[in-house]
Amino acid sequence: MKVGLRGTFSQLLEVLSGVPQGSVLGPLLFLLYVNELPSWIKCDMRMFADDTKLWCRITKDADSSVLQDDLDSLQSWSDIWQLKFNADKCKVMHIGHSLKTTYYMGEASSRKELNVVQQERDLGVIVTSDLKSSSQCLKSAATARRVIAMVRRTFRNLDIADFRLIYKTYIRPHLEFCIQAWSPHFVKDMEVLENVQRAATNLVAGLQKYSYPIRLQKIGITSLRERRVRGDMIEVHKLLTGKEQVDYKQFFTLADTPYDLRGHEKKLVKDRSRLDSRKFFFSQRVVNGWNRLPANVVNAESVNSFKNAYDRYCCKDMDDTS
Numbered sequence: 303m304k305v306g307l308r309g310t311f312s313q314l315l316e317v318l319s320g321v322p323q324g325s326v327l328g329p330l331l332f333l334l335y336v337n338e339l340p341s342w343i344k345c346d347m348r349m350f351a352d353d354t355k356l357w358c359r360i361t362k363d364a365d366s367s368v369l370q371d372d373l374d375s376l377q378s379w380s381d382i383w384q385l386k387f388n389a390d391k392c393k394v395m396h397i398g399h400s401l402k403t404t405y406y407m408g409e410a411s412s413r414k415e416l417n418v419v420q421q422e423r424d425l426g427v428i429v430t431s432d433l434k435s436s437s438q439c440l441k442s443a444a445t446a447r448r449v450i451a452m453v454r455r456t457f458r459n460l461d462i463a464d465f466r467l468i469y470k471t472y473i474r475p476h477l478e479f480c481i482q483a484w485s486p487h488f489v490k491d492m493e494v495l496e497n498v499q500r501a502a503t504n505l506v507a508g509l510q511k512y513s514y515p516i517r518l519q520k521i522g523i524t525s526l527r528e529r530r531v532r533g534d535m536i537e538v539h540k541l542l543t544g545k546e547q548v549d550y551k552q553f554f555t556l557a558d559t560p561y562d563l564r565g566h567e568k569k570l571v572k573d574r575s576r577l578d579s580r581k582f583f584f585s586q587r588v589v590n591g592w593n594r595l596p597a598n599v600v601n602a603e604s605v606n607s608f609k610n611a612y613d614r615y616c617c618k619d620m621d622d623t624s
Contacts, residue, residue, distance in 0.1 A: 319384060335385070342379050343372040350425060360396075366403040373407050381409070389414040393422055395431050427480050433579040435484040439491040446476040446498045450505070459507040462521055469523075473502055477526060482537050485530050487582035495526050532612065534588045535595070539608045542568055553585040557593075566597035 303322075305312045321328040332352070340347050345358040345368065356376075358369040380387050389408040394416045396403075405416045421430040421437055428438040449472050453460075460468070477495050486492050503517040504510050518524060524532075541550040557569040572589040575581035592600075599615050602608035 335383070339376065339379065342375045345369055345372045353425070355424070360399055360401060360403060363401055363403065366401070366405070370405055373405060377407060377409070389416065392416050393419045395419055395422060395429070397431055397433065425480075427484055434488075435486045436488070436491050438484045439486050439494045442476050442479065443494050443498045446473050447501070449473050449476065450498070450502050453505060457505075460505050462506055465503075465506045466521060466523070469502055474499070478529070478533070481530055482533060482584055485534070485582075485584070485587070487578065487587070492527060499523075499526055531591060532609075532616075534584070535591060535612055536605065536609060537584075538570075538588050538592050539600070539602070540605060545605060554589075565593070566595065566600045568600050569593045 303317045304314050321331050329351070336349065336352075339349065339354065343356065345356055347357075348355045356369070356372060358365065358372075360366055360369070376387065387407060389412075392407055394405055396418065406413050407416055408414045419431075421428055423429075428441055430437055453468055453472070457464070457468075477498060486495065500514050503514065503521060506517070506521065509517045509520060512520065537546075538554075540546045541548060541553060544550075555571040557571050559569060570589045570592055572586060573580075575586055580586060595612070596615060599608065599611040602611050
């Protein structure tokens with residue numbers, strides 16, 4: 303292998319491992335290379351590209367040894383296959399317990415204690431140790447407001463058609479990225495997001511004199527809260543009808559109740575929740591709304607027909623976006 307720059311090439315060097323950066327086969331070969339990692343550990347693991355998460359339920363101090371053993375196993379794999387973990391980038395987050403546990407990673411000569419963090423960004427979403435979404439709401443709102451400022455500097459006057467195109471394409475996606483995973487339940491967090499849309503609707507020429515609900519009606523969009531509820535129902539429909547490559551039993555339990563004319567046969571069971579983090583988790587917060595839907599909405603054959611039936615049921619002029 304040699305490196306070229308402006309017509310000048312380095313000396314040839316034999317490369318015994320690795321793939322050229324940016325190659326088509328690079329990601330596939332890397333996945334094949336790390337595919338055996340789960341077989342080396344006992345705890346649960348999730349992997350996405352080069353991002354790996356390992357977790358274990360800790361009820362007493364002794365339980366931490368199981369997790370530490372798995373970290374040692376990953377280090378052994380790393381030593382054998384020469385794909386080194388960067389201990390400085392490995393973090394520990396305690397969720398639901400306050401036991402003083404410590405974990406280590408690295409080779410014997412450079413073994414390091416892993417840093418404990420209260421929040422970490424995971425695939426674009428900020429996850430906190432208390433599982434609240436306030437940090438994610440602030441981050442999403444700040445990003446969307448920067449885009450609003452750019453639009454305000456770029457366009458002197460926006461009509462409704464142009465605003466809808468710009469808002470749906472460049473602003474609202476920041477407020478709804480992966481929203482089913484971190485949907486806020488505190489009023490203050492909901493207002494943080496809603497205020498961004500409220501400010502964005504003021505970009506439309508001639509609508510500043512109207513109240514926020516009337517601006518939404520004239521533009522033809524709905525509040526973000528209504529869109530989150532609608533998105534939840536769409537996701538439940540996808541899961542229960544097998545349109546997502548996920549087993550719905552990981553989230554829901556179908557109610558074992560007789561079907562009557564005022565309900566439907568796909569009602570869900572709602573578990574009793576002690577903590578808000580569980581009560582407002584996706585699998586729990588959607589149950590009441592889903593069970594109230596009529597049979598003609600729930601039994602829609604496709605996602606588009608479900609959206610249309612749901613919109614007719616709610617009697618609202620919702621924008622036709624997914």
